Amino acid sequence: MSAPAPFPSDATLADAGEFGLISALVDLFPQGEHVLVGPGDDAAVLRVRTGHVVVSTDLMVEGRHFRREWASAEDVGHRAAAQNLSDINAMGGRATSLTVGLAAPADLPVQWALDFARGFADECALVGASVVGGDVTRADQVVIAVTVLGACTESPVLRSGARPGDVLAICGRQGWAAGGLAVLGRGFRSPRVLVEAYRRPEPPYDAGKVAAEAGATALIDVSDGLLAEAGHIADDSGVAIDVHASAFDIPDPLHAVGAALGADPIQFILGGGDDHALLATFRDVAAVPEGWAVIGAVAEGAGVTVDGAPYEGATGWTHF
Amino acid sequence: MSAPAPFPSDATLADAGEFGLISALVDLFPQGEHVLVGPGDDAAVLRVRTGHVVVSTDLMVEGRHFRREWASAEDVGHRAAAQNLSDINAMGGRATSLTVGLAAPADLPVQWALDFARGFADECALVGASVVGGDVTRADQVVIAVTVLGACTESPVLRSGARPGDVLAICGRQGWAAGGLAVLGRGFRSPRVLVEAYRRPEPPYDAGKVAAEAGATALIDVSDGLLAEAGHIADDSGVAIDVHASAFDIPDPLHAVGAALGADPIQFILGGGDDHALLATFRDVAAVPEGWAVIGAVAEGAGVTVDGAPYEGATGWTHF
Numbered sequence: 001m002s003a004p005a006p007f008p009s010d011a012t013l014a015d016a017g018e019f020g021l022i023s024a025l026v027d028l029f030p031q032g033e034h035v036l037v038g039p040g041d042d043a044a045v046l047r048v049r050t051g052h053v054v055v056s057t058d059l060m061v062e063g064r065h066f067r068r069e070w071a072s073a074e075d076v077g078h079r080a081a082a083q084n085l086s087d088i089n090a091m092g093g094r095a096t097s098l099t100v101g102l103a104a105p106a107d108l109p110v111q112w113a114l115d116f117a118r119g120f121a122d123e124c125a126l127v128g129a130s131v132v133g134g135d136v137t138r139a140d141q142v143v144i145a146v147t148v149l150g151a152c153t154e155s156p157v158l159r160s161g162a163r164p165g166d167v168l169a170i171c172g173r174q175g176w177a178a179g180g181l182a183v184l185g186r187g188f189r190s191p192r193v194l195v196e197a198y199r200r201p202e203p204p205y206d207a208g209k210v211a212a213e214a215g216a217t218a219l220i221d222v223s224d225g226l227l228a229e230a231g232h233i234a235d236d237s238g239v240a241i242d243v244h245a246s247a248f249d250i251p252d253p254l255h256a257v258g259a260a261l262g263a264d265p266i267q268f269i270l271g272g273g274d275d276h277a278l279l280a281t282f283r284d285v286a287a288v289p290e291g292w293a294v295i296g297a298v299a300e301g302a303g304v305t306v307d308g309a310p311y312e313g314a315t316g317w318t319h320f
Numbered sequence: 321m322s323a324p325a326p327f328p329s330d331a332t333l334a335d336a337g338e339f340g341l342i343s344a345l346v347d348l349f350p351q352g353e354h355v356l357v358g359p360g361d362d363a364a365v366l367r368v369r370t371g372h373v374v375v376s377t378d379l380m381v382e383g384r385h386f387r388r389e390w391a392s393a394e395d396v397g398h399r400a401a402a403q404n405l406s407d408i409n410a411m412g413g414r415a416t417s418l419t420v421g422l423a424a425p426a427d428l429p430v431q432w433a434l435d436f437a438r439g440f441a442d443e444c445a446l447v448g449a450s451v452v453g454g455d456v457t458r459a460d461q462v463v464i465a466v467t468v469l470g471a472c473t474e475s476p477v478l479r480s481g482a483r484p485g486d487v488l489a490i491c492g493r494q495g496w497a498a499g500g501l502a503v504l505g506r507g508f509r510s511p512r513v514l515v516e517a518y519r520r521p522e523p524p525y526d527a528g529k530v531a532a533e534a535g536a537t538a539l540i541d542v543s544d545g546l547l548a549e550a551g552h553i554a555d556d557s558g559v560a561i562d563v564h565a566s567a568f569d570i571p572d573p574l575h576a577v578g579a580a581l582g583a584d585p586i587q588f589i590l591g592g593g594d595d596h597a598l599l600a601t602f603r604d605v606a607a608v609p610e611g612w613a614v615i616g617a618v619a620e621g622a623g624v625t626v627d628g629a630p631y632e633g634a635t636g637w638t639h640f
Contacts, residue, residue: 036372037476040556042410042540043376043468045476050370052356055452056363057419057467061459090362099377101465132375139381145421145465147377148363156357156365220362236360 007110013138014106021113021136028117029131034096044132046097046149054150056087062142070184073112075199076144077119079274083223084148085127086203086276090221092212093152095129100146103139116144127205157212157219162237162281166217168296169288171278172204173197174226174248175265178272179257186261191253203276207291214289216280224273227315230296231304233281240301242308243270247295270306271314327430333458334426341433341456348437349451354416364452366417366469374470376407382462390504393432395519396464397439399594403543404468405447406523406596410541412532413472415449420466423459436464447525477532477539482557482601486537488616489608491598492524493517494546494568495585498592499577506581511573523596527611534609536600544593547635550616551624553601560621562628563590567615590626591634 006024007016016024022039031038037045060066060083066076081098088095100120102113113136121131129148179191180198189195203221211219218233227243234241250265258265281298282288305311326344327336336344342359351358357365380386380403386396401418408415420440422433433456444451449468499511500518509515523541531539538553547563554561570585578585601618602608625631 037478041476041478041480042407043374043413043470043476045411045472046373046375048368048371048373051368053366053368053373053469054363055366055417055419055467055469057421057453057455057465059421059423059455059457059459059463059465061423061457064458087362091365093363097375099375099467101377101379103379103381103463133377135377135379137379137381138384139379139463140460143379143423143459143463143465145377145379145463147375147419147467149373149375149469150363152365156361156363158357158361160361 009111011110012107013104013110013113016110018136021110024114025117025134028114028121031132032096032128032130035130035132039133046132052152052156054088054091054093054152054156055147056084057145057147058084060144071199073115074119077116078123078200080144080146081120081123082201082203082276084146085123085129085205086221086223088148088150089203089205089208090219090278091152091156092208092219093150093156094209095127095148095150097130097132097149098124098146100131100134100144102134102136103143105140106138108142157216159218159220159233160236162218162233162239162298164239164298164300166281166283166298167285167288167294168230168241168243168298169280169282169292169294171207171292173202173275174222174277175254175269175272175275177201177274178268179254181274182261182268183257191256194253194257198274201274201276204278207278210289211278211280214282215287216282218281220279222273222275222277222279225271225315226279227270227304227311229279231315233279234302234304240299240303241296242299242305243296245270245307247293267313270311329431331430332427333424333430333433336430338456341430344434345437345454348434348441351452352416352448352450355450355452359453366452372472372476374408374411374413374472374476375467376404377465377467378404380464391519393435394439397436398443398520400464400466401440401443402521402523402596404466405443405449405525406541406543408468408470409523409525409528410539410598411472411476412528412539413470413476414529415447415468415470417450417452417469418444418466420451420454420464422454422456423463425460426458428462477536479538479540479553480556482538482553482559482618484559484618484620486601486603486618487605487608487614488550488561488563488618489600489602489612489614491527491612493522493595494542494597495574495589495592495595497521497594498588499574501594502581502588503577511576514573514577518594521594521596524598527598530609531598531600534602535607536602538601540599542593542595542597542599545591545635546599547590547624547631549599551635553599554622554624560619560623561616562619562625563616565590565627567613587633590631
């Protein structure tokens with residue numbers, strides 16, 4: 001689905017020029033009622049009520065966080081927005097406004113930038129957030145820099161509040177994107193449902209607020225790997241966390257990928273990120289809200305175990 | 321001035337690892353009282369009062385916006401912070417919080433990243449703003465993505481409010497950084513005062529608020545070139561602006577560079593950016609605050625002229 005483009009179909013960013021590109025991009029970003037001044041001045045101006053502003057920022061680098069041959073520009077836009085919106089979800093907040101920086105080679109097709117922006121805007125629309133500003137400039141590879149602002153009216157739920165005796169619970173798909181990425185890495189395109197899960201994650205955007213209201217003691221989103229994120233909660237809370245592998249229903253497509261690649265499918269679940277599921281601790285099973293599944297327990301000590309033993313596989317992703 | 325480094329002096333980002341690097345960086349960023357949650361969780365949380373949040377974002381790419389051989393890492397940090405803080409200044413606001421994304425090759429020295437962060441933090445301290453979050457990841461070249469948040473209690477001053485009969489005024493050094501950049505581009509290192517002006521701009525951080533309180537009708541910071549920025553005011557306000565070249569006192573170092581490079585020094589002033597001077601329009605000369613110099617006039621029409629005639633030189637900088 002393409003909007004009428006003001007550029008020839010083979011135009012590059014160099015052809016469009018900075019201001020032509022910005023003008024076309026801005027047209028794709030509707031502004032919410034809280035936006036007093038949107039893109040186009042030295043800064044955007046947002047109305048806020050008394051309370052707290054939640055802010056997070058993420059970088060995505062071509063060849064490292066995405067490949068243009070593995071996902072459409074629109075998919076990359078969805079994913080870039082989703083991983084940032086998810087950070088606000090992981091504080092129990094509500095995303096309101098985003099800025100996007102796009103550094104790209106001069107020969108990048110304008111259509112790629114427009115499709116990216118459309119995907120980005122569509123993902124933001126899912127939670128009612130507006131793209132209020134940005135920057136474009138030339139670089140050797142595509143780098144996408146997103147900052148998201150949100151509101152949280154009550155106390156934010158941090159990573160540091162888990163206590164011995166709490167239960168560990170998850171909400172959202174987990175391992176699907178990692179399965180899709182593994183498939184793409186081998187040059188395949190199916191199971192399609194996993195590839196699509198990698199291209200367009202579906203974070204449980206309402207779950208953060210629900211968890212906060214249910215009294216979650218710690219909350220984090222799974223972007224780098226389930227065990228790695230559980231480890232962040234354990235470290236910041238000063239507790240040990242045991243993850244129960246048997247608590248996961250392994251979906252059929254992950255079984256299929258595991259069989260095809262000769263891997264235990266639980267690896268995608270325990271080590272995978274990119275689905276942006278939410279991981280939380282609650283005081284007890286009774287406090288766990290609908291839609292969440294209990295997958296482990298918090299105890300005195302340190303570190304993360306799987307079924308009581310150290311885990312030998314990959315636990316997450318490192319950026320250097 | 322180096323802080324005690326937890327890494328060997330020749331350590332690279334790959335040696336430090338993502339979390340080692342983040343931990344060392346976070347130590348360099350003191351948190352203001354408005355920061356409820358600083359770096360280290362899924363998002364930072366800031367206390368705000370009822371009012372408006374001003375937000376702006378900028379990208380800096382190595383080889384395009386800075387060269388490691390032309391400026392120290394600490395200088396690049398100062399400049400990256402300054403150009404963003406200036407955007408809040410240009411709305412008549414007060415910067416409170418920033419996020420920084422650093423994409424860099426794995427072989428970048430850790431010391432470069434630490435020195436960059438120290439310069440960045442020191443510049444932010446000039447206005448009392450805190451670095452509340454960030455991201456680091458690997459890329460082929462250094463890309464720095466900054467987002468700045470600020471507060472503005474009164475109506476922000478936009479680019480669109482200039483009216484025929486207004487006067488155009490400037491506050492801050494103008495042309496110095498462009499002179500320094502021209503010198504560096506020819507392989508020279510002096511006049512030192514200009515090279516330093518390029519490496520560490522000194523934006524007039526109080527001038528935006530002063531201009532707003534004095535009733536400025538339009539306000540912008542000069543980041544890409546004086547005539548280009550005057551053009552933004554003219555376009556957004558639907559007016560013509562004439563800049564009076566004779567209004568500028570050309571400082572001795574610019575005369576010297578002009579003579580050495582065979583250029584008219586007024587070119588650095590009219591086409592130069594990077595000093596982050598502020599450009600504003602006021603209803604009349606009487607409204608122009610102390611510290612500002614009248615350099616032109618607003619009339620009916622469109623576009624920018626110099627002494628009543630079209631300008632033939634470079635008016636600014638394009639990003640593609």
